[in-house]
Amino acid sequence: MLNLNRRERHRLNVRSQILDAARELFAAEGYEAVTMRRIANAVEYSATALYQHFKDKDTLIRELCMIDCATLAESFQAIAKNPAPLERLREIGLAYVGFGIERPNHYRFLFMSGWIIREEDLDVMGHGNPQQDAYAFLLDTVTEAISQGSFQPYLTDPHLLAQAYWGSIHGAVALHFANYGDPWVEWRTLEDTARLIIDTMLKGWMK
Numbered sequence: 001m002l003n004l005n006r007r008e009r010h011r012l013n014v015r016s017q018i019l020d021a022a023r024e025l026f027a028a029e030g031y032e033a034v035t036m037r038r039i040a041n042a043v044e045y046s047a048t049a050l051y052q053h054f055k056d057k058d059t060l061i062r063e064l065c066m067i068d069c070a071t072l073a074e075s076f077q078a079i080a081k082n083p084a085p086l087e088r089l090r091e092i093g094l095a096y097v098g099f100g101i102e103r104p105n106h107y108r109f110l111f112m113s114g115w116i117i118r119e120e121d122l123d124v125m126g127h128g129n130p131q132q133d134a135y136a137f138l139l140d141t142v143t144e145a146i147s148q149g150s151f152q153p154y155l156t157d158p159h160l161l162a163q164a165y166w167g168s169i170h171g172a173v174a175l176h177f178a179n180y181g182d183p184w185v186e187w188r189t190l191e192d193t194a195r196l197i198i199d200t201m202l203k204g205w206m207k
Helices: 001-027 034-044 046-050 057-074 084-101 104-112 133-148 158-177 190-205
Strands: none
Touching: 001 057, 001 158, 034 057, 034 133, 034 190, 046 057, 057 084, 057 133, 084 104, 084 133, 084 158, 084 190, 104 133, 104 158, 158 190
16 A cells, blocks of 8 residues: 555646646747647657557646646635635736736736637636636626626626737736836836726726
C-alpha cells in the first residue's frame, strides 16, 4: 500500500508538472503554436510518456481549463456573500484584476491564448453555474442589479453590460501585460487604473 501511494503521489506530481509547463507555453505562445512534443520537452519527458497522462492535446487543455476556471471561480465565492449587487460588481472587477496579477500564466491561458471551449465540454466545465462559471456569476450579479432598478432605464441587456464591464477591465489587464514597463509611458499601477475604470463605469450606469 505504501508503494502504491508513493507511485500515485509521483503520478500526480508529474501530471501537475505537465499542466504547469503546458499553461506556461500556451500563455507565452498561444494554443495553436504549442504541440504535445513541445510540452514533453519542457518537462524533459518523452512524448510517449506524456501520452500516458493525456491521450491528446484536447484532453490536456480541457483539464487545464477546468482547473484554471475553477481557480478563478473560487476567487469569487467570498464575494457571493455580499447581498448588494453593485458592491459585488465592484469586487468582481477587482478580483478579476487580482487574478491576473497573482496568476499571470493562468490569466493569459484562459483569456489570451486563443483556445476555444468546445460545445460538448460546456456541461462538464459547469457552464451556467455561478459557483463554477465566472461569467455566469458576473451575469447573475448584473441581472440582479437591473432587476433592482439600480441602472439607467435604457440599460436592460445583462449580457451587454456584463461583456462591456468584463471587456473594459480585461483591456486594462492585457495592456499591463503587453506594455507595462515601456519607458514611453509614465505608467500608473494596474490596480489604480482598474479602480478608475470600475468606478467610472458603475457611476455612469447608475440612476
